[in-house]
Amino acid sequence: MRIIHLILGGLIFLAIIVVYIAQQPPTGEAIGYAQSNYPGMMAGGEGAERSAPLFLPILLWQFCVIGLGIAFIIQATPVHNRTIGFYGAMFVSGLAMAASWAALMLSYKNYLISGETAYIFGFPLATSWLVYGIWLSEAFLALFYVIGFRRYVFTEENERAFAQLLAEKKSAPSQEERL
């Protein structure tokens, strides 16, 4: 099975989740309601009531999206650059994003059960996972791009191949008709 088939499978799986969610009857204030005291300000209402039925599909939705993001990058990386180090970097990045997402959902669920939350760096714990955890875990991909650029993205061999292609193009203009 090739990466493109995995991507198609992931997209179809995501579509199935979306269709499943779309068929669920909304519970509680599913998309919020207007606050009467403060015009223009919405409220979410009872979190547990509106979130509980969607918890599992939403969890899977985001795991699927994280997997798709990694798969897009693998698909775009030439086969000869996909070394063990590259796959390791993708695995670590995917794991970091998945772990942050799982931690966010777990702390949100704990809050919904207990009604209490700790505050970390200015926000409730679950929100801190969003503001800091999700953002920083994604940054692993950017970090690997910088560190691994000459190993996985544009190696010296790639650079030579491109220079040669340009040289060939200059010396013998392509016969292909430009559209």
Added chain:
Amino acid sequence: MEISRELIVLFCVGTYMLLSIVVGLWAIRRTRSAQDFFIAGRSLGPLVVSMAVFSSTLSGFGFVGGPGLVYATGMSSIWMVCVSALGYAIAFYTVAKSVRMISELRDTLSLPDILADRFGSSTVRLLTAITILLGVLGYLATQILAMALVLQSILNEVPAFAGINLVICAVISLSVLVFYSYTGGIVASVYTDLIQGLVMIIAGILIVLAAVHVFEGGMAQASQVIFNNDAEAIMPFGTMGMVVCLSWFFMFGFGLAGQPHVITKFMMNRNVKDTRIILPITLFGYVMAAMLWISIGVVMRAAVIGGLADPLAKADMAAPIFLGLFANPWLAGVVFAGLFAAIMSTADAFLNIGAAAIIHDIPKALRGKALQHELKWARLATIGLSILAAIFALYSHYVGGQLIAILGAFGWGMFAAALVPLVVLGLNWKGATKAGAIAAIAVSIVINIGIQLLSLKLPFAMAGGFVAMLASLITFISVSLFTTGPNVPEDISRVMDI
């Protein structure tokens, strides 16, 4: 003598506009050909490209609409922002290198050029150009209206200009934008982006510092005030719930790689290796500027609930009211200049790709060859497009109607749905076919227009652009797997192996 707050703000905004004009004058000499006008002759250094990429991504929406959304819906809209690192990473891994190499190899001027060469199809070129043009009109009209409204609100505070007409404000701000876009094309655009990006970063950092001091207990106290009023608002999915947040995450994250005004910037760096430096600088700039989105929104919501500020007449007033109440006048001046910077940097990027679609891509798709004297036509198209977008904007404002809203549907979500499959997958998968590309664009247009024209409300307020993007990605791969098309040209095939 104490200078009034209004004059300080006016001075900062005026200085910024003057700088933009100076850059426009400087760029005239560096713009001698259509290649210079559209892609800056592929000669830009990494800092300039980085600032251009991030500042054209974060439009005025990030400075006004973003804080307004947090005020109105709590943390929901933060999902649009916190996906930025993943979005930029995907764009750089999957698109930046290929686009830069094909651009140099085939001497291309625009994204439709690249896609037409990749798929061997003038239909793909035409559809891509039309998609871009429609999206540009909607985006541009919104940006022009925003510029005029912000300038009007600033001038109204100065007694000498009180009651100034919106049309005059539109003419003033549009004149600055058109001047530097006309004289210097993308060269002026990216160098003004450099100034704009730096202003936005400084504004973002200073605003966070101001915001954490509004409440004695800092952001934690602001969060607690919101929590006590409506806990869901400060929880990770905000008031709008989980489904809409994740649909935004997908659309804004993966969709970033399909934004033509961003992709075009990838053609401009002087060599492929620079992308290694461009990604982290871009990301740093975006994160710094986007902190303004979060901090102003949270603090203003808490300030209104906590009685420190009156309820806002409109959520979009969150940033201006915050600046009036809690910021030093000079900081307010810098942020207002930053706001103009954000709007103009996005608008000039759209003017550029829109002009390319009109005078380069569409004629090439229909006639099989480009126009003669492209530089002259590009400059005229820049003026024409600006005037057309300004008419749309003012008509929509005064007469009402849904024109901008409908065209707006062709904005981010449309670009994401129509172009992500073609660039993220199409430039990296040799099995992708012309039929797949055409089908994906068609599906994305039909779904986006359908949702807008029929005023469809999707379950759980799911974003229409997300549904269109998911459908178009599935269509692209499925149709490509079941069809064959012209083989990938040999040189582009070799690029795809690199």
